[in-house]
Amino acid sequence: MYEKILSPIKVGNVDLKNRVIYLAMAKYLSTPDNFVTDRQIAYYAARAKGGAGLVIPGACIVDPLYPSTLPMQPGLYDDKFIPGLTRLVDAVHAAGAKIFLQPWHPGVTPYGCRPEDVKQVADWTIDEIHGLQKLFADACVRIKKSGADGVEFHIAHNYLPEQFAVPLFNKRTDEYGADTVENAMRFSTESLQGIRAACGDDFTIVVKINGTDLTPGGMTPERAAEASALLEKAGASMITVSAGGGLTDLTGMSSDGHREEGWKVPFAKTVKDSVTIPVAATGDIRHPEFAERILEEGLCDMVGIGRGLFAEPEWVNKLSAGREDEMRTCISCMSCFDYCPPGKSGCAVNPLAMRESENVSLSYDGGGRTVAVIGAGPAGLEAAVTLAERKFKPVVFESEVKIGGMERIGAIPDGKSKVNWHIDYYKKQIGRLGIDLRTGTRATLEDIQKLNPYAVLIATGSDPIFPRSVKGIDKPNVAMIRDVLDDFPDISGKEIVIVGAGLTGLETAATFAARKNKVTVIDMLPEPNYESLPVDHLLAIGYAKGSRVDVRMSHKLLAVEDAAVVSENTLTNESVNIPADMVVISMGARPNDSLYEEIRDKFERVIKIGDSSSVGKIMNAVQSGFDTAVNLE
Ligand SMILES: Cc1cc2nc3c(=O)[nH]c(=O)nc-3n(C[C@H](O)[C@H](O)[C@H](O)COP(=O)(O)O)c2cc1C
Ligand code: SF4
Incomplete structure (x- = not known):
């Protein structure tokens, strides 16, 4: 059982005990000045202890002054970070896994900054490009000094190296332009050569690349295949194939529940057909049988699993012990994108995610009580x-x-x-x-x-919560959201008003709209602060609007009539009639x-x-x- 998953493989100069990679999943765990913390070390060590052959911690900063840089990630821009990184590396090694670190530069992908404050690809001078490449090489020297087994050069997820790689971002006309794949990949291939020169022949360099950006002008499977061959020639020892990024609401990178298990695997196969080095597939890989099958069928050589191991750190140990039934399976809810304060679990299904440093253990003293x-x-x-x-x-x-x-x-x-x-x-x-x-x-x-x-x-x-005092609320066209969902009506062509723009109201609205109903959502709250909304809620707004749901904030429910809702626009004090065959109350709960x-x-x-x-x-x-x-x- 699971012979493929559990079989060893050599990547560059590194012997891995099995085919499972814990994919980079950056959490806000470093100090504000980018030092590794105990909580961060415990987080990664738990995935190593759980049996993954290779652990790749999330994005590490190479350029702290760049405006769009994500806060609270490990720093690679100064030797002062090496002792902390060494503690991280030692902990992962002690727990039985190998570790590669991922130097990272966001480029134009904005995190908490105005797009106009960041440089477009075409803005960098040749000297500045060489300066960026040196930042990566210096970062990798520090990675090597920390004792890590290798580096993962990050060309995926719409960040700087990928911005050079695709015409969507890269409008240059010189030898770093995107007119040919060779030119477009020059930033990355030269970076790999610079890292090789700085770190020596024995150091292992792998890359992560998108198989598609799901966006016109972005990466395509064919381009990724051609680029991968160039990366192999430039010294890459493995290629991990991902997709999407900030351009696609994060769901192109880390899908929510709308995509199938392993949806990025075909992109990995296309890359695999163009190279001789190992290729790792990624993307909602959750179940051991699925992972074993894609390895068995030769679609990839490694399986990269992010959220699956966030939800179940013991994934490998459990499958090797025949305890698959005890695995907690990631449900793709996207909650792990949100900030997780100390003491709080960061995962819907794993109460100890992000709390690994608390060392919680069960005592078996129930004694049948x-x-x-x-x-x-x-x-x-x-x-x-x-x-x-x-x-x-x-x-x-x-x-x-x-x-x-x-x-x-x-x-x-x-x-x-x-x-x-x-x-x-x-x-x-x-x-x-x-x-x-x-x-x-x-x-x-x-x-x-x-x-x-x-x-x-x-x-x-x-x-x-039921708005008992609203006039007409007892009419037969009014239903509570739980009842509606519990026995979802098979209707189309109706006019439906949902009262309450919370997560459930919006998701239900999109579901009705997909069945060709005309849906309006009203909520008395003002427009939310989109910066502070959890990712799942933001996505629900996007899906609702994308399915032509009319979302009206600052609209208070005044009354329900036989075939309409009367609401008040609280900004203008106007009374608005909205036709409604059905009124669904989704105003939260107590x-x-x-x-x-x-x-x-x-x-x-x-x-x-x-x-x-x-x-x-x-x-x-x-x-x-x-x-x-x-x-x-
Ligand atoms: C919270 C979070 C943080 C992530 N951070 C990174 C990162 O730092 N670097 C990276 O290459 N990918 C990052 N990813 C993407 C994952 O590595 C992975 O490619 C993606 O989630 C798809 O795999 P999965 O479905 O197994 O999670 C992140 C994903 C999540 C959910
Ligand atoms: S928070 Fe949700 S998406 Fe993230 S690992 Fe847990 S179950 Fe999966």
């Missing part, structure tokens, strides 16, 4: 699984027939079906651990008392803690978790359930 868990949404399920691991005896009550709670509902809009992978994970754990699950059972005080539980965890979720209030004095330990404590995302529910279960004494 019964814990009643009321509610089988993500908080309740995560708590139950963790308690069962700890040898407690959780008994889970769920009033509905199916488990998953709001997560099940959240999987229904278009592009969200991968969320079901998380519910499937819990189903497998319930079976594996023999958890007593009582679906279709609304727990009463008597039910719980019969168990004589050591503790009761209340995971009863939330209640939707904790449902009525059971908690009812029984809190009846048992010694009654604890609210998940939405019943504080309404949040899957990530918050999972962390809440996990932490409560881990800390139960």
Whole structure:
């Protein structure tokens, strides 16, 4: 089983124990002045300990003064960073993996700066180009001094080297212009030669390139294949094939749920056909069977996995031990793009992501004590699984027939079906651990008392907010969003108004619009600050607008009529009538803690978790359930 994944391979001068790369995933973990931190080291060491053959930490800064440079990433622009980088390298080595670092320059891709403050490709003089190449070479010397096994030169994701590589960005007319692939790749091939000269023949240099930019004038599979042959000639020992970047809302690089597992693999195959060095495929590779198959079929030589290992650091260890059923599978929710403060989990399905330095471990001292868990949404399920691991005896009550709670509902809009992978994970754990699950059972005080539980965890979720005082709100054309999603109406050609431009409202709007309904979303809040919105919400706005949903902020719901909604534009105080065959209320939720209030004095330990404590995302529910279960004494 998984012979291919687990077989060794030599890349340049580096022997890798298996075919799995932890792809670069930059998190904001360095100090503001770019020193490596303990939290950062623990983050990467966990993926090495989990069995990946090669770990590539996220983008490392070569030019700190460049305006669009991402903050809080490791620095490579001064020798003062070498001791910290060495600690990182040593930790990854000690955990059993090899490590390449990724020097990075953003070029015109703006991070928190005005586009006019950055240089276009055509603006760089020849001397400045040579200066940039020297920055890369110097950075790689520091990488070598840190003890890392190699470097990954980053030509992907619309950053500087790729900007030289494609006509979309590169308007030069000299020998670095994009008229021929050879000229377009000159910035990169000369950089590789400069790195080779500075670091010596024995140092391993690999590259990451886009197989497509999904944008006219950008990288294409054919261009990537031609470029790859030149990169091999210039000294690259492996090519990792990615796609997209900032031009494509990040989803071209790290897809959300709208794309298939392994969608970038064909681009890797095109590159593989043009080179003799190993090629790594990337892109939503999640399941061991899938990875084994693409290796077996010769579509690639390595599998590059980013979020799959963010969600499940022990991916390789678990598959080699035949414990695939215990893997947490990334659901492509995009939450890992958001800033994650210390103490908070950075992943929807992995409560310990970004908390590796806390060294949380389970104590197996449950001793068969019964814990009643009321509610089988993500908080309740995560708590139950963790308690069962700890040898407690959780008994889970769920009033509905199916488990998953709001997560099940959240999987229904278009592009969200991968969320079901998380519910499937819990189903497998319930079976594996023999958890007593009582679906279709609304727990009463008597039910719980019969168990004589050591503790009761209340995971009863939330209640939707219903604007009771709005005139006409009881009309038959009004529905609550949860009911709509739970039994999604097969309608088209209707006029639908959704009240509430939160994530669920927008996703549902796009789903209705894709079925050829005319959808308007109203929300009394003003236009959001787009800089501060989480990535999933930004994408939902994009999908809604892209499907011609009419999103009207600063519009308050005043009344519902038989075939219309009356709203007030709060900026102009105008009253606006919007035709509506159906009105869907999606105004958020508040904790449902009525059971908690009812029984809190009846048992010694009654604890609210998940939405019943504080309404949040899957990530918050999972962390809440996990932490409560881990800390139960
Ligand atoms: C939070 C985050 C940060 C990333 N940072 C980098 C980076 O620093 N360098 C890079 O080459 N790719 C970066 N990527 C892209 C990943 O390396 C990978 O190519 C992409 O996510 C697709 O693989 P996956 O579906 O397995 O995650 C990042 C992706 C994510 C989600
Ligand atoms: S936060 Fe979401 S997208 Fe990121 S690794 Fe976790 S499940 Fe996957």
